Amino acid sequence: MFASVFPDPQIFIPGQGEPTLRWGVIGPGWIADMFVGAMRRHTAQRVVAVSSRALDRAEAFAGRHGIDRAYASAEELVGDPGVDVVYIAATQNEHRSLALQAIAAGKHVLVEKPIAMTAADAREVLDAGRAAGVFVMEAMWSRYQPKASVIRQLVADGALGEIRHVTADHGQWFPPEHRLFRADLGGGALFDLGIYPVQLDSMVLGAPDEVTAIGAMTDTGVDAHATVVLAHGAAQSTLWTSMIARTPTRGLIAGSEASLELEGPFHIPADMVLSGNPFMGEQHVWHDPTGVGLMDALCWEATALARYVGEGRHESPLHTHAETASIIATLEEALRQIRDA
Numbered sequence: 380m381f382a383s384v385f386p387d388p389q390i391f392i393p394g395q396g397e398p399t400l401r402w403g404v405i406g407p408g409w410i411a412d413m414f415v416g417a418m419r420r421h422t423a424q425r426v427v428a429v430s431s432r433a434l435d436r437a438e439a440f441a442g443r444h445g446i447d448r449a450y451a452s453a454e455e456l457v458g459d460p461g462v463d464v465v466y467i468a469a470t471q472n473e474h475r476s477l478a479l480q481a482i483a484a485g486k487h488v489l490v491e492k493p494i495a496m497t498a499a500d501a502r503e504v505l506d507a508g509r510a511a512g513v514f515v516m517e518a519m520w521s522r523y524q525p526k527a528s529v530i531r532q533l534v535a536d537g538a539l540g541e542i543r544h545v546t547a548d549h550g551q552w553f554p555p556e557h558r559l560f561r562a563d564l565g566g567g568a569l570f571d572l573g574i575y576p577v578q579l580d581s582m583v584l585g586a587p588d589e590v591t592a593i594g595a596m597t598d599t600g601v602d603a604h605a606t607v608v609l610a611h612g613a614a615q616s617t618l619w620t621s622m623i624a625r626t627p628t629r630g631l632i633a634g635s636e637a638s639l640e641l642e643g644p645f646h647i648p649a650d651m652v653l654s655g656n657p658f659m660g661e662q663h664v665w666h667d668p669t670g671v672g673l674m675d676a677l678c679w680e681a682t683a684l685a686r687y688v689g690e691g692r693h694e695s696p697l698h699t700h701a702e703t704a705s706i707i708a709t710l711e712e713a714l715r716q717i718r719d720a
């Protein structure tokens with residue numbers, strides 16, 4: 380069946396001819412700190428500006444990361460001619476409007492996930508980027524990690540046979556005062572955490588034919604947890620997410636020839652186990668060879684983006700605009716069913 384070898388991963392090694400872009404950051408919160416730290420440690424990219432709704436927060440962030448310019452508004456940041464690409468790390472309710480603002484100013488854009496809260500809004504942003512001739516990408520960092528390239532090749536090469544099941548979970552526990560409990564900030568488990576299992580499923584099986592979801596809403600009006608079953612012809616996927624329970628965040632891709640277990644957390648660097656007939660000892664373990672772990676793996680999407688911009692692309696070939704909007708459509712339908720139940 381398969382040899383003991385995994386395909387070589389595609390690794391977005393910095394300094395391979397990609398331009399050193401000048402980045403501006405909007406929304407100096409938790410993920411922005413992680414992303415900029417990872418970029419500084421592991422890429423050839425330069426962050427030159429940051430904006431917050433409060434100048435002191437922008438200045439504090441700039442101080443922590445050695446950034447030249449701090450602004451008190453997104454308008455000022457997108458108007459900075461020394462910024463090539465804008466990273467939008469604000470809360471989800473702001474993604475669409477900030478992305479449109481950056482695109483209108485002629486900037487390339489990396490928008491934190493989810494790119495928008497509806498498929499129509501996602502398409503509006505992506506189409507605006509295409510019309511303006513700039514590069515627009517959702518920051519679905521898992522797609523650019525070495526592990527994802529190995530999964531894609533195993534699936535494409537038929538090493539797993541016919542894929543019949545995908546399962547994945549992503550649950551974290553958050554206190555009631557967290558932004559995820561706030562409907563006005565675009566909170567809820569599905570769009571923030573459930574997007575990871577759904578994008579894994581989409582990478583392996585494409586868009587579903589049918590979406591069935593159950594879950595529960597919080598008294599603040601957002602989804603607390605959800606189980607989503609997706610039909611893809613003869614294949615079925617079970618994906619679940621929670622913001623009220625910690626889950627192992629594992630994935631499994633099961634095919635007629637072999638299964639691939641993604642150890643937790645499946646969306647960031649962690650081992651994978653390829654099993655043929657485990658009763659016959661046919662098991663192979665894949666380790667990330669780069670040594671770049673945890674949140675530092677955010678670096679790969681930054682180098683990938685710079686490479687794509689250098690190539691004159693307008694969308695990521697590993698997460699196209701059409702697929703980005705389709706994933707949002709799946710989440711939207713799941714949330715609709717849970718809300719309407």
Ligand SMILES: NC(=O)c1ccc[n+]([C@@H]2O[C@H](COP(=O)([O-])OP(=O)(O)OC[C@H]3O[C@@H](n4cnc5c(N)ncnc54)[C@H](OP(=O)(O)O)[C@@H]3O)[C@@H](O)[C@H]2O)c1
Pocket residue numbers: 405406407408409410411430431432433436437468469470471473491492493518520558564571
């Ligand atoms: N890739 C990942 O692994 C990952 C992990 C966590 C989060 N995320 C995504 O990153 C985004 C930010 O999450 P986070 O955890 O970093 O949140 P956070 O720490 O609360 O930071 C969000 C930032 O958004 C800005 N903001 C702009 N408009 C806002 C508004 N109306 N209300 C509140 N804040 C507003 C705030 O900056 P100012 O107030 O200074 O303007 C704040 O610093 C979310 O879309 C989330 O899904 C991604």
